[in-house]
Amino acid sequence: MTTTTKSAAPASSYKPDADGRLLEVDDLHVEFHTPDGIARAINGVSFDLHEGETLAILGESGSGKSVTAQAIMGILDMPPAVIPSGSIRYCGQDLLTMPEEQRRKVRGPEISMIFQDALSSLNPTFPVGWQIGEMFRQHRGMNKSDAYAQAVRLMERVAIPAAKERVKSYPHQFSGGMRQRIMIAMAIALDPAVLIADEPTTALDVTVQAQIMALLAELQEERKMGLILITHDLGVVADVADRAAVMYAGRIVARAGIEDLYAQPAHPYTRGLLESIPRLDQKGQTLAAIGGLPPNLTRIPQGCAFNPRCRMAQDICRTELPALRQVGQQQSACHFAEEVLNG
């Protein structure tokens, strides 16, 4: 295959700032207006992402981690979702106030996303090559055969065996791991600067999970992408992330470099999570559980949202919302963060 001028990406008009910062989320709020009331899915989330960095967003279901990703991608259904305040700046430009036309040009070439369920994310009625090629036809105005050629190149890149023969196969003809590779191929097609992976391996077996995570790491290295990894799996995070933010009831409750987060967690929730997971490399472990449940988002408890489940909770935790603040090398939103850290 000779390289034609068409495969060369047009120069992006977006440039990261001097620190290499790509994405800056500031005090983001997202609400869902449901028949049961207003569900406050995200309540003031701020973080940033730099070039070549892997940021893990950790949380359980309902913590708001997926909603955060969807808000960045601009794929929230509005209504019922409403974004009452906050900003999401990509290379300095606020995605939330940008005209939809312009935002569509960000989605795909600049920021792209892979989902947990590759089967339902791929259209069953079109060949996979056509779907990967769609990115090129839509955003680069390529013709059909060039787009197919690009699709083959990408499928080879994500190590799908016999890519040339399989480019016209349909999604159901691939295994789960292969479908996830196809999703990744689509996501990296236009060489985005930011890749958001929402539970990319949760539906996969461990041996396949290892393959996919290795592929993601390799691609990130190669393209210097900023990767946001959204997951509930503390093991996966420990393996690949540089930094992690722990979410609970729509807030970031802890943020730290990856080693600090595990070695010296500064929030009781993080501590509790680490106590509660069975570990492959330990025997005779006594599991300790965090009692209770994550709160209903339509009525998040007063004060610290974690207080009903927190065994350290004092009166102040039930009345005053702790801010995310610096504690040693990391940040924690706990009134007693120092005690937890030094505990």
Added chain:
Amino acid sequence: MADVILKADNLFKHYPIKGGVLRRTVGHVKAVDGVSFELQRGETLGIVGESGCGKSTLGRVLMRLEEPTSGTVNFDGVDMYSQSGSAMRKMRRDIQIVFQDPYTSLNPRKTVGDIIGEPFEIHPDVLPKGGRKAAVKELLDLVGLNPEHINRYPHQFSGGQRQRIGIARGIALRPKVLICDEPVSALDVSVQAQVINLMEKLQDELGLSYIFIAHDLSVVRHISDRVGVMYLGRMVELGTEEEIYQRPTHPYTQALLSAVPVPDPTMRGKREQIVLTGDVPSPANPPSGCRFHTRCFKAQDRCKTEDPELLSRPDGHGEHRSACLFAEPRVIVETIDVTDLEPDARFASTETVDQDAFAGGDGRLPADATSVVERSHATGESEGPLDRPNDTHRLIDNDPAEKRDPSV
């Protein structure tokens, strides 16, 4: 020892594949393809494997929800598959199952009382009618739920609470064996531990034997006494928890263990990773010889033709059963023995009562929490949800920072 409660011998379950206009059988999906093992009384046998390895089918065949294609199961001295009618029904009291999905395992149109009470309705001779409601309340209490909630419907409970209800139904008839098919894999991390602890408590109190089917190797290690590893309908390795996790001899077990991420960033890049190539072959058309040879990093020509049996093979320390011609032990996971370490009680607890079930609207414990404490004592709880002050000695006794130090 040697008190075997359940013994499966050469179990097969093949599903016909129908094709063509006449719906003739054109092949078979070999879901379970010659599995033998035994379950000791009071032990937990973990069954691990990836999706499609036949572990769930095995559970259903053992429950006789599906008839096996061939093979026998001897349950407490009785041949299970030769039982019929009332004898089989009676046998079902002794072997029960807990399912994976807390959302489809409870009938949405029945109250919790109906659901947990159904075993008594189906086996009316176990308990007179008048005692059933009390028995259901006792069961709710036993699994750490609020007995007051007997009239609620499943959709009013969270996933973890539903799983407790499923467990209560499973143990209602006081079975000897409980088959647990992925009982915690649909639950959130923080809730998983609650249910695992509950299951361990129930095992101690009721003398249950568990067959614990799961794909999560860490959970299986935690709960199991012995572990069987399945691949494409076969058991490829079977041994004690220590043998499987510390001295695995089968290449598949080794690859599986090496693929599990460990929640410890300091281990990054230091762990040995065996990356398998390709996907699991179709169980309709399994490879010849050793089924793993298409993905095995050790495969030789012999493996393509010779079908290795699950035999005791040396593991460097003693021997345990493995189905590999070239079985040799390899340390994949550096194991730390933490038996003596207690978790930091300030952040999480080992209690098995569901806090939320007793909580008021704001999720806090109710004012009459003393009754909860009494209740938890009555069910053999060492610590109720409220007796936090009693825990203080732990804070002094142990240095929590040391406990979590991953570099131990």
Added chain:
Amino acid sequence: MTETIAATVQPGASDDVGEARSLTQDAWRSLRKNKIFWFSVLLIGLFVLMAIWPSLFTNKDPGFGDISNVRERPSSAHWFGTDTQGYDIYARTIYGARASIIVGIMASLTTLLLGGLIGVLSGFYGGWFDALLSRVTDIFYAIPLLLGGILFMASFPNGPNSSYFLVVAKVVLVLSIFGWPTIARLMRSSVLQVKPNEYVLAARALGASPWRIIRSHILPNALAPAIVVATINLGVFIVAEATLSFLGIGLTPPAISWGVAISDALSAIRTYPHVLFFPSLFLSLAVLAFILLGDAVRDAFDPKSR
């Protein structure tokens, strides 16, 4: 996307302390708020009342024809006017409801029972039994309801002295014979959807009998769609009855029915449209009412809105 959100918003058993809410109660709760539901219930209530107790609405005799007063326009004496025989249209429209409502309700009930039974059995037992029942269902499904009705009624015509109830029973029979396959197919597929649920497996694991599994696990969870369609079908059957009567092979004069009235009115449709208008209006309203009710019930039971 929104579904996952809704799911995460839902849990929290601590919200509704002590109160038990079944899915049916939930459905009822949302039905109660639905204005269309109340509108259709009101209409259906009126029609049922007309069918049971027509004299409540009019004191005129629908069988009394005043030849000197034919085709009168609506007036205070005859609210809807009079028809070609000098009958009071208002009275005849009220009395005509009986045939439609009886046929609709009876045909719906029989198809629900027959189709439901066949659907449950073939869905639950499967195998050759299902194959056989499904083919039979398909054969009947292939015959259009109206064509089957016309063929049947034309083959077994009403004698001049056939009693009202015999004729009504015949119409119900023919609609049931050709109407059950819809319900059977629907029921079969919803049984197939419910059957693999783990609560059914759990009941089997406990040694529950097939009858018990069907009665307490399959039926309660598989019935809702069939009930919705049966309600909508009620309207369809009313139309079918009117059509058969219109064609002169259903109910025939002196029996009073909307179909008969429409048929009678046809001869003078250009000059006296009101003769046609009122029975047609009532027919349409009745059909509309049942279809709206069916829709409202479906919305309430739809799991996606839960």
